[in-house]
Amino acid sequence: MYAPDFAYYRADSVAEIGRLLRKHPGAKLLAGGHSLIPLLKLRLAAPPALIDIGRIGELKGISVADGRLRIGALTTHAQIAASSEVAAHAPALAAAAGVIGDPAVRNRGTIGGNVAHADPASDLPTVLLALGASFAVATDDGERAIPAGGFFQDMMTTALGEHDIVTAVDVPTAPEGQGQAYEKFSHPASRYAVIGAAAAVGLTGGKVGRVVVTLGGLVPAAIRAGSVEQALSGQAPSADAIADAAAAVSNDLGPDLIGDIYASAEYRRAMAPVCVKRALTAALKRASSVAEAPAARSPWWKPSWL
Amino acid sequence: MTVPVSITVNGQRYDREVEPRLLLVHFLREVIGSTGTKVGCDTSQCGACTVLLDGISLKSCTALAVQADGAEVTTIEGLAAGEALHPLQDAFWEKHGLQCGFCTPGMIMASHELLRVTPDPSDAQIRHGLEGNLCRCTGYQNIVRAVRQAAGTTAGQR
Numbered sequence: 001m002y003a004p005d006f007a008y009y010r011a012d013s014v015a016e017i018g019r020l021l022r023k024h025p026g027a028k029l030l031a032g033g034h035s036l037i038p039l040l041k042l043r044l045a046a047p048p049a050l051i052d053i054g055r056i057g058e059l060k061g062i063s064v065a066d067g068r069l070r071i072g073a074l075t076t077h078a079q080i081a082a083s084s085e086v087a088a089h090a091p092a093l094a095a096a097a098g099v100i101g102d103p104a105v106r107n108r109g110t111i112g113g114n115v116a117h118a119d120p121a122s123d124l125p126t127v128l129l130a131l132g133a134s135f136a137v138a139t140d141d142g143e144r145a146i147p148a149g150g151f152f153q154d155m156m157t158t159a160l161g162e163h164d165i166v167t168a169v170d171v172p173t174a175p176e177g178q179g180q181a182y183e184k185f186s187h188p189a190s191r192y193a194v195i196g197a198a199a200a201v202g203l204t205g206g207k208v209g210r211v212v213v214t215l216g217g218l219v220p221a222a223i224r225a226g227s228v229e230q231a232l233s234g235q236a237p238s239a240d241a242i243a244d245a246a247a248a249v250s251n252d253l254g255p256d257l258i259g260d261i262y263a264s265a266e267y268r269r270a271m272a273p274v275c276v277k278r279a280l281t282a283a284l285k286r287a288s289s290v291a292e293a294p295a296a297r298s299p300w301w302k303p304s305w306l
Numbered sequence: 307m308t309v310p311v312s313i314t315v316n317g318q319r320y321d322r323e324v325e326p327r328l329l330l331v332h333f334l335r336e337v338i339g340s341t342g343t344k345v346g347c348d349t350s351q352c353g354a355c356t357v358l359l360d361g362i363s364l365k366s367c368t369a370l371a372v373q374a375d376g377a378e379v380t381t382i383e384g385l386a387a388g389e390a391l392h393p394l395q396d397a398f399w400e401k402h403g404l405q406c407g408f409c410t411p412g413m414i415m416a417s418h419e420l421l422r423v424t425p426d427p428s429d430a431q432i433r434h435g436l437e438g439n440l441c442r443c444t445g446y447q448n449i450v451r452a453v454r455q456a457a458g459t460t461a462g463q464r
Contacts, residue, residue: 001348007307008326008372030373037368038350040327050326054373102438103419104356104363189351191437 003040007049014138014167017053021163022140024049029165031074031113034105059112059167064089069171070136073112078103080111089173091286092180092198096127099184101191112166115151118158118221120258121192125152126216127182128169129224130198136168145170148222155220178202178210179287183279185217185271187262193217194263197225197275199283201232208232208241208284213276215249218258218268227251228276237284246277311375315340316384324371330364331355333371334381342382342411346440353439356412356419357381363419365438382411385418393459394418394452403452405443413439417453426457 009024011017021027027049030036039045053059059074062083069089071080080086081098100106100114100123114124115135125148134147140163151159160166174180178200185195196216202209211229216222225248232245249272259265308323313333320338334340334357343366346354350368357366358380366379385392394414397403404410413436420427420435427435432453433446441449 002329003327005307005325005327008309008370010372030370033370033373034350034368037329037370041348052373101350102353103423103435104353104365104416104438105350105368107362107419108364108369189440190349191351 001041004043004046006047008052009049010052011056013056014058014165017051017165018138018140018163020051027051029053031110032076032108034109035113035117035119062086064173067173069173071111071169071171073166073168074110077106077109081106090131090171091174092127092182092200093131093171096123096182099123099186111169115169116158116160116166118152118156120155120220121217123182123184123193123196123216125222126196126214127198128171129222130200130212130214131171133169133171135166136170138165138167139163152221175202177287179283179285181279181282181286183275183282185275195268195271195275197279199279201280201283201287203237203287206236208235208237213280215272218272219253220256220258223252225249225252225276232280242280242284243277246273246280249273249276309372311371313371313374314378316381326370326372328371329367330369330371330374331366334366334379340381340383344408344411346409351440353416354409354412356415356439358415358418363416382414385414394456397452397456401448401452401455403444403449409439409441413441413449417456420453421457429454
């Protein structure tokens with residue numbers, strides 16, 4: 001398949017991206033290209049120009065400071081999945097990055113491109129929403145931060161303005177005792193999420209404390225499962241309590257469920273509680289293992305506020 | 307609009323003027339005539355077009371030639387050292403890891419990536435590492451056996 005013709009420009013800095021975006025209205029940014037190039041080949045998009053940002057060093061890399069992980073927009077899924085810092089401070093993000101597509105796709109796809117594209121069948125929006133991430137965005141006037149909760153607005157629709165550039169993703173480091181998990185029901189060929197469920201849970205005195213549950217894949221944009229969170233909060237984390245809470249997810253799904261030739265909307269609706277239950281079970285298991293065995297922690301496993 | 311690119315393929319440098327929309331796989335097959343790399347699904351699912359870009363695997367149907375400007379590409383043609391097959395090629399032959407052979411160039415390049423990252427993989431890791439490559443003939447059993455044989459050699463580093 002051949003993409004429609006487009007002009008091509010290469011930016012060497014974030015400032016230059018902004019200049020090129022203002023000079024070429026309608027241009028799209030090319031990072032790893034693993035969402036954009038398929039769109040072009042299918043002729044679902046026909047931008048007049050692409051601005052290749054893939055070589056900008058300042059947009060790459062992972063660092064930890066002030067209670068947050070900062071992940072440069074051009075950091076690849078493979079780098080995130082292999083990062084010991086991400087594994088330590090945002091384990092659900094590491095898990096989700098490691099089940100995107102396949103190894104060759106993970107070598108090219110970037111976190112910034114992923115969130116800016118906002119594919120409903122993607123994994124990262126679901127987990128970034130659960131972890132309370134925010135996006136550092138360069139704008140015409142400077143910089144702003146957009147929380148994940150207000151970023152993903154609809155299918156392939158975000159809060160980004162025409163000249164906005166996602167430069168980094170900031171993820172709060174996991175509080176002590178929190179268990180995280182990402183549960184994915186993959187399409188067997190494309191490896192996109194038919195359903196993705198993320199959970200971040202803390203235990204207080206044997207009871208479920210703060211709990212966040214999110215869903216993607218079956219809804220136009222990742223959502224929080226408030227009914228599940230409410231049902232589980234304050235409960236002892238028994239298998240029954242988890243199953244009952246997971247069943248409440250049907251209240252959170254809304255009317256616009258995605259269905260296709262592989263998995264109908266009805267089927268996804270029926271499978272959603274299963275995925276939520278699995279995510280919660282795994283997250284609670286991790287939370288309780290942390291609560292029971294604090295001595296096993298390595299010295300670097302120290303919350304930033306200490 | 308055309309753009310000048312300089313891409314080194316299997317050690318030989320090619321300077322060409324290309325349309326920005328030209329895919330890397332078409333650069334390889336049609337511009338420089340290196341047809342070992344296949345186009346299968348053309349939708350980044352089947353892995354037949356897998357090559358190495360600066361030593362790391364990618365699906366060349368989902369990359370533009372301009373993105374490879376200045377880079378080194380390794381294709382299936384670049385693995386053997388003269389008449390001596392690469393350990394992965396040897397292993398696919400020995401273990402009958404192919405029937406029609408269409409997926410094989412991509413399967414071997416993806417196996418190269420797997421052994422680069424995981425030099426001594428378990429069977430489960432081999433299957434996970436090759437999940438982006440589809441084979442419609444073998445049922446994968448002999449492909450897993452071939453990769454297992456090649457593991458423990460220097461297959462991922464060559």
